[in-house]
Amino acid sequence: MSSSDSVSAAVSMRFDAAPGALSGTVEVPGDKSISHRALMLSALAVGRSRVEGLLEGEDVLATAAAMRAMGARIEREADGIWHIDGVGVGGLLQPQTALDMGNSGTSTRLLMGLLASHDLTATFVGDASLSKRPMGRVIDPLSQMGAEFTASPGGRLPLTMRGTVPAVPITYRLPVASAQVKSAILLAGLNTPGITRVIEPIPTRDHSERMLTGFGAHINISNNADDERVIEVEGEVELRSMNIKVPGDPSSAAFLLVAALIVPNSIITVRNVTMNPTRAGLVTLLENMGGKIIRKNPRFLGGESGEIVYDLQVMHSVLTAIEPDPAAVPSMVDEFPVAFVAAALAQGRSVFRGLHELRVKESDRITVMADGLRSIGARVEEIEDGLVIDGTGGEALEGGATIATHLDHRIAMSFAVAGLASRKGVTIDDMRPVATSFPGFVDLLRALGAGV
Template sequence: MEIRRTAPGAYRIHGRGIHGLAPPDGVLDCGNSGTAARLLAGVLAGHTFSAVLSGDASLRSRPMRRVIDPLMAMGAEFVTSRDGRIPITITGTDELLPLDWSSAVPSAQVKTCVLLAGLHASGTTTVVEPCPSRDHGERMLRGFGAAVSTAAVDGSLAVSVEGNAPLRPTAIAVPGDVSSAAFPIVAALLADGSEVELEKVGTNPTRTGVLDALRAMGADIDEEPVAGAGAEPMANLRVRGRAGRLRAVDLGPEYAPRTIDEYPALAMAAACADGVSRFRGVGELRVKESDRLEALRAGLVAAGVAARVDDDDLLIEGTPLPRGGVRIESSLDHRIAMAFLILGTACAEPIEVVGAGTIRTSWPEFGADMRRLGAAIDTGTAAP
């Protein structure tokens, strides 16, 4: 496959079609990205060669069984290291079977993995989820001409794709990542008198739980849609901070599929809100880049904020001025690192994050960009 950079932030990709990839020369290193590992597994399952997927220490601790099981049911073969975790060796086939797969946990990564494998199967592949998860995969596949359909089934959502149909090339406009945008948004909300504008942020409704939650907390966030955004809607967001304005919120489990990566930022807002916030049904935080549920609880308590875990719920009692003045481990998790650096800007004493270099995973310029906005984040505690 040929990938060429044509301008800053712009790439031209010459694809090889269904079943068209060549065997890799070595191990495919996915770094810290669970998304890369799981989606690549779906693509590789439809090719007649073996490939090894690996990654960093954090990725090697994350579950892969949830994608291995459906891909094996379609005919791919796997050799795993332990408990179905990477490194894994995938041996695909050009005779993948179509599949009807019910996922117990709504997961966009699992769904998209199976749909990508389904492109290489003869027939219709369907994934059934208990509730809708993020739908970037379906939107992108439709843009390439894939026959993707959705249907309600007994209170669940079924997403199907027709296999072995040719795909057409297309232009894709990638919006700003709302998961990353959540951090400067919360930082602005915690700074009295601040006003920050973020341009072309993705506002896909399966991803905007964080904006809905912050507005429920009393956040002042204006949204101006960007015209001609394409399959993925985007908007310019204007955020205004007012000290003491945020109030506690009780978020039901229905928020989790569209907010799961934004809970670290939301937890920092809850830490400074009036009252006790409860995030329900967030057990999936335990199997992210770290055990985010425990990392958030422990870090907040260390910073002087009352927090506890009740089964799969996270409860946070806000305070207008958290104590801070502590060192917090990032747990090799970029979102945990960014979250507590943001909280540190609202504390009586600064917070030092150990291992904040992991922020490079998703936002290499985070420290510099936040300082440009006026945040007191030192280069010694932020990512380079």
């Protein structure tokens, strides 16, 4: 999606408080982070992998296209099952054209890591939103491993990289908590002789470590004397194919959970959501705000190294203000926009700090959310690293505004949820970005009884 496309063919929608409450049982699409990694590691494995529940949003389809361009055979059956025939670690082929990442920062950063230890050259391009996002935090460690980069000003796309064989194993301490940087280094380490090591002072989502273990990589996880998490991967190991069932995405479920909490008399169940401890931050935050959320039917997908999954029952609740610990940011970094909406309807003053990362997402999510919330009647103060929000105490927001998405899917969905708890409704100027992560979002809201 280009910026010109979004102007000429934008699809606006209005979201209103419906006469009734939200009710029903639904499932959200597969987890985006896990879907990306399932495709990449299956493409590096020997043999055929089977993936069920893959998120078929635009971001993940960009990863699939890139892996096909480098030699993997990837097919989707009519029943929604995906089959991937891998090329083996080190077996990726030179892409013949630029790799178009669309809006997907995850695809870009993880693939840069994957290619850093292959003897090939690749050019990455993306849409207007992705082309504004800096890649320097990945370029730095991968350059230490021997990869070479020619990037646009500010370390941005379009970007051309040349991998190297053999790459140099490194020990890298993350200066900023980032699962994408950690994963990029570990993926580069797969085809690098020796031990590649990442030290993370603050734990981040661990899907890469879990999935690498499932594919047969030699992963060692420990804590050092400073109680920092140390992840080691042994290079030049053959990966085995596997069958994967992708659980529901908690970042997508977040919008439905908050909607049910703030729309009076609502009660819904969202099935099959991963509650991986490194991803459950929003649910914990909402529970601490007084949200009535019941975790039901726990089970593991993929054995003990896989993902723990729950069905989440949630009902309308009187929410109270919150001041989350900045250390919890990595466990809910993508869910803060909708958490701001919950805070805007809560009792008291919520203070969110430590959110510098939100300024370099698809948009500056701190400023965009502050401006949008003010336009629909919320009391919000923007600070350098977050927001201060004085909630309504459960009273509906005024609404009545049109929100600019800035090509950001989570901005669009957050204000759609806000519109359901407003007096005059909220119009989203362009709902098309939602397709990057949550195809079917509007249909699910309608199925639950939302006014759309």
